[in-house]
Amino acid sequence: MTTTTRRTVLWTLGAGAAALGMPSILRAETKPRVVVLGGGAGGATAARYIAKDSKGALDVTLIDAAEKFTTCFFSNLYLGGYRDFESITHGYDTLESSYGIAKITAHATAIDRDAKQVVLADGSKVPYDRLVVSPGISLLxxxxxxxxxxxxxxxxxxxxxxxxxxxxxxxxxxxxxxxxxxxxxxxxxxxxxxxxxxxxxxxxxxxxxxxxxxxxxxxxxxxxxxxxxxxxxxxxxxxxxxxxxxxxxxxxxxxxxxxxxxxxxxxxxxxxxxxxxxxxxAQRAGEIALSAGLTDDSGYCPIDPASMRSQADPDIFVIGDASIAGDMPKSAFAANSQAKVASMTLRADLLGSKLFPAKYANTCWSLIATDDSVKVGGQYAPGDGKIASTAGFISQMHEEPEKRQANYEESLGWYKGIVSDMFG
The missing domain is CATH 3.50.50.60 (FAD/NAD(P)-binding domain)
Known part of the structure; x- marks a missing residue:
């Protein structure tokens, strides 16, 4: 199902007027347009940070086929009986109401890089000045x-x-x-x-x-x-x-x-x-990244490690599981971290805001049994042509129960925090 917002109608009419050589009286084209494909840990975070930190100076649209997002992370705890399904399912309402993001619930079928438009399943087109692609994985x-x-x-x-x-x-x-x-x-x-x-x-x-x-x-x-x-x-x-x-x-x-x-x-x-x-x-980048020519022979998307900018197109950023992120694993924490670097770079592109050196982080917790959680993670930065590890840590064998319990409590706090960071 496609949810057509008023903004989509204005874009369509404005694009039609432009095609006829007439000015669009329905939409004053004053704000740069940012479109985010994918509403998960990467996409939702990017949309929120772009909208929040630009303070209304950018027109932000989030496109995802689902009305709500169910997290893959912590879904194993649902399988084990530690959580219910509702607790890992989240909506986009706050992104729309509090941050002014236009959420389009539709399947994006193509990216027209020459025209700088995202094509939806119903044939409608959403134009962009910068595009963030966070489509996750496709399964082979x-x-x-x-x-x-x-x-x-x-x-x-x-x-x-x-x-x-x-x-x-x-x-x-x-x-x-x-x-x-x-x-x-x-x-x-x-x-x-x-x-x-x-x-x-x-x-x-x-x-x-x-x-x-x-x-x-x-x-x-x-x-x-x-x-x-x-x-x-x-x-x-x-x-x-x-x-x-x-x-x-x-x-x-x-x-x-x-x-x-x-x-x-x-x-x-x-x-x-x-x-x-x-x-x-086996897996590779989401199909839309493949069809748009953003992937290489690995099936994933090469990026600039300092910005998450696609190596195939300077107007596109690829974040999350679809990207080739060097030493970083494919995780929600990593996608969330990459989204913030892409958001910062994108705002510098369009608004001239200050650009800081890229820094990335990741932690992955795994629950083995009640109050027995282990973790691995690290810090990362651009280096040697990739996102390179600069520091790391991992749980040790035979650790005391108190440490493992603290890991679990830490993971619960992280889940609450990343959901807030994604959806507001």
């Missing part, structure tokens, strides 16, 4: 033999939050004692590197809480290493002994085929049977 379903988008209704990926998250939760809640979950994590690079393993932890937690002591979570990984591997392996042994099994490619030998209807995953080692298959395919 055929990267897993036998899998497809249609089959994701039965074997959910839940790597784009919303209905997929609810499907996975419903199937998880329906498990009976002795039944198994099989998780197929994606290859690098992908959204939220620790995410599949926190998910396994939350699934095991729910099984344990429901008394499904004979059930297991089996992880068939295409990677030898993953984020916080030692911490997760230690946590699974401490909290869920025998309930979580991880197999790397040197053990299973490779994923040959999945049979969603039969609930099986065939590998070189064996055929694994599961009542629930959670298949997370």
């Amino acid at each position: 379903y055929d990267s897993v033999p036998g899998y497809s988008e249609a089959l994701s209704e039965d074997a959910p990926h839940a790597w784009k939050a919303g209905r997929q998250t609810q499907i996975l939760k419903e199937k998880l809640d329906a498990l009976e004692d002795g039944q198994k979950v099989i998780i197929l994590p994606p290859p690098n690079p992908y959204r939220c590197p620790p995410g599949p393993y926190e998910r396994a932890s939350m699934m095991a937690h729910l099984m344990q809480a429901k008394g499904l002591t004979n059930s297991k979570v089996v992880i068939l990984d295409v990677k030898e290493k993953f984020s916080k591997k030692g911490l997760f392996l230690e946590g699974w042994e401490n909290h869920y002994p025998g309930m979580v099994e991880w197999y790397g490619p040197d053990i299973h030998g490779g994923i040959q085929h999945v049979d969603v209807a039969g609930g099986t995953v065939e590998t070189d080692l064996d055929t694994f049977q599961g009542a629930l298959l959670n298949i997370i395919p």
Whole structure:
């Protein structure tokens, strides 16, 4: 569904008048126009900061196909029973009412870079002077033999939050004692590197809480290493002994085929049977970035590390999971950080405001069990032609419970803070 705002009508009429060589009496073209594609951790943050810090000097429009945004971050806690679905779902009302941002609820189908317009599904066009592209990821379903988008209704990926998250939760809640979950994590690079393993932890937690002591979570990984591997392996042994099994490619030998209807995953080692298959395919930048020519052969978007400006087009900024952000992981924290650098640079472009050196940050928390949270993160800056790590930290093995509990409390505060930073 497309929500057409008064501003969209004025743009359309004004563009028509211009095409006829007549002045537009409906809209005085006094403010530079900024359009943001994508209303997640990157896009919503960018829209809010651009509008807030420009103090009304810029005309800001946010385009997203959803009326509300469900966070992928903290969705694993919903699976584990620590949060409800409403607590990870947020609206855009405050961005509109308090910051003057025009929210268009529509699917953007194309970017016309020559005309500097975003094309919507109904054929209408939204012009821009600067464009922020934050489309997240697209999933390469055929990267897993036998899998497809249609089959994701039965074997959910839940790597784009919303209905997929609810499907996975419903199937998880329906498990009976002795039944198994099989998780197929994606290859690098992908959204939220620790995410599949926190998910396994939350699934095991729910099984344990429901008394499904004979059930297991089996992880068939295409990677030898993953984020916080030692911490997760230690946590699974401490909290869920025998309930979580991880197999790397040197053990299973490779994923040959999945049979969603039969609930099986065939590998070189064996055929694994599961009542629930959670298949997370390989990823690349959102499709609109690809069609607009903003990606390279990696499937992601090269950017200037000092500004998040697209290397393909100086009038476009690419932030969040779709960007090639050097040493930074693909995370909500990272996207939020990148949005602020892009916002600052964009305002300097259009308004001549002061430009400060780019600085970036990231922290990823992962809940393994109640009050047992581990984290990894760092500081970043432009260097050697990329966004480079300048400092880092990670939780240590055998930490005292008080530290892990403090990590969890810190993550709750961060979630509250980033939601406020995104949506006002």
